[in-house]
Amino acid sequence: MATGKDLPQDIGSFIRDLRQTAKISLRQLADKAGVSNPYLSQVERGLRKPSAEVLQQLASALRVSTPAMYLRAGLLDGEGAQGVLAAIAVDPELTIAQKQSLTQIYETFRNENARQASEAPGAGTTAAEVSQEGVPDEDEALRDAMQDVAVVEGGAAPAPRPAQTTEPEEKS
Amino acid sequence: MATGKDLPQDIGSFIRDLRQTAKISLRQLADKAGVSNPYLSQVERGLRKPSAEVLQQLASALRVSTPAMYLRAGLLDGEGAQGVLAAIAVDPELTIAQKQSLTQIYETFRNENARQASEAPGAGTTAAEVSQEGVPDEDEALRDAMQDVAVVEGGAAPAPRPAQTTEPEEKS
DNA sequence: GGAGAGCGCTAGCTCTTGCAAGCATTTCGC
DNA sequence: GCGAAATGCTTGCAAGAGCTAGCGCTCTCC
Known part of the structure; x- marks a missing residue:
């Protein structure tokens, strides 16, 4: 298991930034998220890599969507x-x-x-302008967070082929 | 950390079902997913709870979307x-x-x-009928998988309030 | 000044995840 | 039938996640 330092994105800094933006202390966030404050400290500093459950709890406590948090942690891609x-x-x-x-x-x-x-590379906005007003404000923060995230290439692999009965199988 | 048995959905059975549907052996899937076969066996039987990374690898190997896999494992909700x-x-x-x-x-x-x-409870389909045809077939399998999954209530909590400087903080 | 509260962090510990080595059983080919 | 290969599983171990107890520092109040 890779250490937090090997995360594709610096999830610790992300969490700390969100926390500081929310103007709450490390202990307050830890309490709200249901994790220990020393551990949260280690996560923020990249010394520990939080599990998906912990990320989920932190997302909830920081009022960030779970997918957004996972995205930042490299557990999801676009x-x-x-x-x-x-x-x-x-x-x-x-x-x-x-x-x-x-x-x-x-x-x-x-x-x-x-x-x-x-x-031709050009503006594809003509058909897109079928609709109308601005985006609700509540989505701006989410968008900013999303824009800040690099899209990690990933996705589903081709389906495994059914095993060939005559094909020798490597011993694990 | 809960054991695999505490998962809201039986992720192990889900993985085994997918594997058997794909007609590949446990070892083949393990190899393709980059995990050990004994471990995969334990995961399938609910003796171990796989991390998100492992789930991601399995999803890729089984040609299932990562969100669908996470959804089944309780790491995401609708x-x-x-x-x-x-x-x-x-x-x-x-x-x-x-x-x-x-x-x-x-x-x-x-x-x-x-x-x-x-x-009034009624047909809300008038405006919805702005557009038209059926859903592409490739999405049917995904929809079936989604329908099979109970929607877990969750989501973001209310934003943490900025700390009150005069408010005593519980010691963790 | 001292006491208390709050902050973030260190260190040692327990438990869980994932692995390697190997076993028992089944299947396949001769 | 026998031997080899394939299959799924058991066992013990190491590394890492997450915790508790406690530390040092800063700030506020008396």
Whole structure:
């Protein structure tokens, strides 16, 4: 298991920044997140690598979404279509029809971007301006955090092929 | 740290099911995922609880999205609005304008659902029928997997309040 | 000045995760 | 049938996650 120093992103600094932005002490955050303060200190300084559960608790305490925290820790990547579609699919606040609509719009956007990437590099904002006003303020902080995160290349590997019965298997 | 038996979902069975569906042996999967085969055996039987990194590797080897795997392991929840917005925000295949559009549409849907939930229970499909066709087939398998997963209530806690300088702090 | 509270950190400890070595059983080919 | 290969599992160990007890420092109040 890699040490915290091997994390693709400096999750400790991220957590400390969030904490200081929220103007709470290390102990307060530790208490709220349900972890020990010495341990949180070590995490922030990169001496320890927190598990996903701890990250989840910290995300909750810092009012950051769990995926955002995982993203920063390298436990998730943007995952393109899969991420958005999956999120839409599990959203309990959308009707089935709305899910279909959003999925369709999303696919349309992606198709447009793919087409224009193969054509001229230009503004793809014409169709995107189908809708209207600004983004609610509450999303700005989230966006800033997201923009700050480098997209880590990853994703699902090709499916494992069914084992060939005549193929000798390496002994582990 | 809870043992594998305390997982909200039986991640081990999930992994074994996927593996058997793919018709590969435990060793083949272990090799492909880069974990030891005895350990994988223990994970499948619930004797060990895999870390997020291991889950990520298994997801890749089994050609399952990482979020889906995490969802099954209780490391992510549907997260409602936060999930979809976060996914949109990190999607590398969308332009900023498209992200704004999707976000806005999503918010509109949610507002409509909230409004109609407070009014008469009825068909909220009128506005939702702005768009059209079916969902691409490649998403069906993902949807089935998602539907199979109970949505775990969770999400971000209220933001921690800035520390009051006069407020005594509990010693950890 | 001293006492108390709050801060972040050190050090030693326990428990868990993941591994290597190896075992028992089953399957396959001769 | 036998031997080899494949399969899944047992066992003991090391490294690391996360904890408790406690430290040194700073600040505030008397």
